[in-house]
Amino acid sequence: MQTVKMVVTGPFSSGKTEFIKSISEIQVVSTEKNISKDTAESQQKENTTVAMDFGRITVDDELTLFLFGTPGQRRFDFMWEILAEGMLGFIVMVDSAKPETFREAKAILETFRAYAPTPYVVAANKQDHPDAWKPEDLRIALRLEPEVKLLPCIAKERDSVRHVLLELLYTILEEMES
């Protein structure tokens, strides 16, 4: 049986766990921990991923896709390189409503590009949020080249997640054929 891996990365609270949960056929194996109270993170959400999230999509008896979500907090970034090894491609999640995280998102993107020259797409998550920046503005903010796919996304919606994954696969296919 063959397994392939895709990595979902991005800053803290950008929606990586939600993304995997929306599409995984199994209950996501999360290494989430309660965030201690009175920390900055506790104001954003109650749990955070400390090692990785793990989801699965079985294609057939021969092929399975694993989705790995990276921890968003920098103090767990020793996990990133381990997770990046052998990945088919990666998705950078960006919280479109939190411009303070854009610089971090760009830094994470560059880090993952340095780990492996694999195809990637950027998901402009939380597009349903009233303060969300439009994808075309995010492209400029993140200084993405025109050929990099920047996809509007709502991680809690399965169809939206499916679309992002498909676009990543099309990108992988294009690179294989070029």
Added chain:
Amino acid sequence: MPLQGNIRDFSTTQLLNLVNLSKRTGLLTIFEGVPTNELDAMKQPKMAPGAERARMAFHQGRLVYASLANQDSSLVAMLNKAGKLNTEQARQLRERMGNLGDKGLAMRLIGAKYVTQADILTAVKQHILDVTYNVAALREGPFRFDDNVAPSSEAILVPIELEPVIIQIGRDIKEVTELDKVITSMDISLQFPRDAKQKFKGVHLTVDEWKIVPYVDPKNSLRQIMKVVNMSELQLKRIVFSMHQAGLVEIVNNTKVSSSAVPTRRTTTQQKKPAAPEKRVVLSLIEKLKSM
């Protein structure tokens, strides 16, 4: 929805670049930051918009208007600053103009041959640029960009291409870094050196330097001086810097400003080339996802 954020995270230069590239029309407003006792996603103090600091208007990606909340942005002030009206003329005009707006006043001044249309456009353009360079020096503050909102109908709009402005700001940022090493805060004040008489002997000060001299006193912070002399932060810093370098003033009450925490960027030197996947695998995954 308006584009919102903080220039701490997304600088004025980046905003101007965004407006330029997306050929935006609208109004950018920058506010004083009011701490909220909360932290943002990057663990920085979360700031709510407070009093307005500056506004800049754009038309199809070009800068057309700019004003600072603490600075007189009327046409009279602009012409006074440009040397086209003296202080007495400016005072008299202010008294007589009543409710007349800038456009109306411009028509009358041109009609009376006080100034030419070119004088007005040059003064307004210079004012817009001064404000913009001043805003570019801000390092913190919530902002909001409202699409398709224009400034007051009485404002005189002068279209300015943004690319040269962005390039100039880039140069200024380098200069500001140098200035900030000496002038570490706008809360510092100035004093004359002990041998001031000796040092000023034979020195020809510029008009702007003379404007500062009366306020050289440890009781006056640079922030206060800036308001009184109606200068931008960058203008004042340049003048103080040159006077300081010439030994004409000394800096007192020097307070250190903490440098903002910039996220560190990890780099790796070795790239691991992954094994190329088979095309069949990718096609199978696509089919699977399409069917889900």
